[in-house]
Amino acid sequence: MKIKIWVGLATFLLIGCAQEEEIKTLRLGHGLSVDHSVHQAMMFMGDRLKEKSEGKMELKVYPSEQLGSERECVELLQFGSLAMTKVSAAVMEGFVDKYRVLGLPYLFESKAHAFKVLDSDVGKEILESGESIWLRGLGFYDSGYRSFYTKDRPINTPSDLSGMKVRVMSSINSINMVEAMGGSPTPISFGELYTALQSGVVDAAENNPPSFYLSRHYEICKYYSIDQHTQVPDVLLISQIIWNELSPQEQQWVQEAADESVVYQRELWEASEQEAMDAVKAAGVEVNYPDKSPFQEAVESVYEPFKDNEELNSLIQRIKAAS
Known part of the structure; x- marks a missing residue:
């Protein structure tokens, strides 16, 4: 009887293991x-x-x-x-x-x-x-449009970024873009950004509305300037x-x-975009919508390095032609 029980138990365990291995x-x-x-x-x-x-x-x-x-x-x-x-x-x-x-x-x-x-x-x-x-x-x-959010003043023109340390992603395009607008790009991990804003390591950052809201960066940055510089x-x-x-x-x-x-x-x-915008406004964030034209003109230089790269320049032209 004991042998039968042990055989049955062993069979059950083997079947269970086989089922687990299939997942x-x-x-x-x-x-x-x-x-x-x-x-x-x-x-x-x-x-x-x-x-x-x-x-x-x-x-x-x-x-x-x-x-x-x-x-x-x-x-x-x-x-x-x-x-x-x-x-x-x-x-x-x-x-x-x-x-x-x-x-x-x-x-x-x-x-x-x-x-x-x-x-x-x-x-x-x-x-x-x-x-x-x-x-x-x-x-x-x-991931929506990315725009600037700042601690001390709104961004109405690219020159408003002058002297600001702006958190950017670890991206050459992001670095070149902020430099072209007159800011000082500072690559920082997103997970470390709240503390960096709080301690003054950076004065500003840029992101989409849900990320701005869910990260609680609006607790520190009370100005959100919707220039929609990248998507x-x-x-x-x-x-x-x-x-x-x-x-x-x-x-x-x-x-x-x-x-x-x-x-x-x-x-x-x-x-989530609309919910985020409503929430940050309710929390006292001042939202402004600057004229995009000066920003577009300021970042034209970011495209220059791509003109000598035939493959990437062709890709850019195909993207623009699809509009």
């Missing part, structure tokens, strides 16, 4: 809060992946830089130590040349123009351009090493779930 878990790390539309879209992607694979695959999401900064997560992908991450296209400039064009100021004429490009063959070309360094793009999330998308990446380990069917499930999450995130983003 393929993909870890996704990012730097945003759980309230952000991108995080919510990732959770949605996880649900869709589980449904599509009938429980054979799952996505575990680690927000708020639990697994490292954006750049650190990208590097983990290159080693295959992390499956997926979300990163700003501006950060990708340091890894893949073609992403550099997406951070150019006033590149897109409208949100519709941006989506048309990002969802086209041009967008696909950019997403696939990192495969040789083990970074495969799955899609572009909406840099977020990129959903998967490690090419991990991707190559997936079967064609698993790859299809992942890509389909990612595509659906992009649609979902863009819907959430629209609502």
